[in-house]
Amino acid sequence: MNAPDDRYILNRDSAEYQRLRSQSQLWEDVTRQLLQQAGVRPGLRCLDVGCGPGEVMRMLGELVGPGGSVTGMDVDGPLGRKTAQQLGADGGAEFHFHEANVEQAEDVPGAPFDVTYARLLLFHVGDPVAVLRKLWRWTRPGGVLVVQDYDLATWESWPPLPAVAEIRRVFTAVAESAGRDIRTGFKLPWLLGQAGIGAPDGMDMAGRQVTLAEAVWQNKAVYDGVFPRAQQLGLADPAERQRLFDELDSAAQAGGCYTFTMPLMFGAWKRRAA
Numbered sequence: 094m095n096a097p098d099d100r101y102i103l104n105r106d107s108a109e110y111q112r113l114r115s116q117s118q119l120w121e122d123v124t125r126q127l128l129q130q131a132g133v134r135p136g137l138r139c140l141d142v143g144c145g146p147g148e149v150m151r152m153l154g155e156l157v158g159p160g161g162s163v164t165g166m167d168v169d170g171p172l173g174r175k176t177a178q179q180l181g182a183d184g185g186a187e188f189h190f191h192e193a194n195v196e197q198a199e200d201v202p203g204a205p206f207d208v209t210y211a212r213l214l215l216f217h218v219g220d221p222v223a224v225l226r227k228l229w230r231w232t233r234p235g236g237v238l239v240v241q242d243y244d245l246a247t248w249e250s251w252p253p254l255p256a257v258a259e260i261r262r263v264f265t266a267v268a269e270s271a272g273r274d275i276r277t278g279f280k281l282p283w284l285l286g287q288a289g290i291g292a293p294d295g296m297d298m299a300g301r302q303v304t305l306a307e308a309v310w311q312n313k314a315v316y317d318g319v320f321p322r323a324q325q326l327g328l329a330d331p332a333e334r335q336r337l338f339d340e341l342d343s344a345a346q347a348g349g350c351y352t353f354t355m356p357l358m359f360g361a362w363k364r365r366a367a
């Protein structure tokens with residue numbers, strides 16, 4: 094369940110956490126490469142804001158090793174605490190978790206960090222520019238800020254499947270009803286400029302095509318992730334959900350050759366003057 098004052102559009106349940114973990118696998122190489130280009134190396138102290146189920150915390154932990162540390166920050170306290178505990182039990186880097194809403198937090202224990210990182214967070218906040226300013230402030234002089242976010246404009250299939258188009262339409266409507274911009278990733282360099290941080294030192298844009306089976310799974314999981322919000326807005330109901338899922342299942346059973354594109358993942362990093 095979402096907390097009452099929480100404008101997060103996705104569910105907070107085990108199915109949604111599993112979707113986030115599965116999505117992370119698709120972007121594992123892209124994120125690792127960006128972090129390495131940005132200079133993440135053994136011994137550094139990192140902050141991952143909007144850490145969710147902690148797949149990037151795990152990766153940061155591998156990169157910084159036993160002499161380094163990773164602090165996760167998320168408004169979802171139960172998930173973050175469990176994640177940090179599990180990662181800590183695996184050994185290697187030191188792991189911490191700080192429960193906070195980044196839009197309200199003024200400080201975070203351990204700041205400033207060598208590396209401040211956020212993936213798929215800026216899309217979910219009301220004022221991404223204000224959040225970027227905070228992330229910059231929590232980065233030490235000589236440290237680096239790294240952000241990644243989606244541009245959902247490329248979420249589609251060929252040949253077109255009406256269910257995919259409808260799921261994208263519903264997701265977009267739910268996002269926009271909460272004031273979210275589905276092109277946040279595309280706008281990252283401009284957002285950094287608006288925050289007074291300046292043009293990125295490094296940028297990246299990555300795409301992923303997925304199989305029919307993966308696309309069916311991802312589309313169903315995303316739809317379920319926003320289903321309660323969509324229902325509140327009168328954009329979805331259980332019968333419509335069943336109809337869309339049946340259409341996806343029929344496509345999967347029939348097989349065939351499709352192009353399915355995920356949203357594009359944009360990345361940018363900037364080093365603070367020492």
Ligand SMILES: C[S@@+](CC[C@H](N)C(=O)[O-])C[C@H]1O[C@@H](n2cnc3c(N)ncnc32)[C@H](O)[C@@H]1O
Nearest residue numbers: 143144145167168169193194195196212213217
């Ligand atoms: C789409 S998930 C991404 C999780 C993770 N960064 C990843 O890439 O797999 C967004 C995460 O940001 C968190 N979040 C959203 N709004 C937040 C806020 N205002 N303050 C802190 N965390 C927030 C959510 O709880 C969720 O865990």
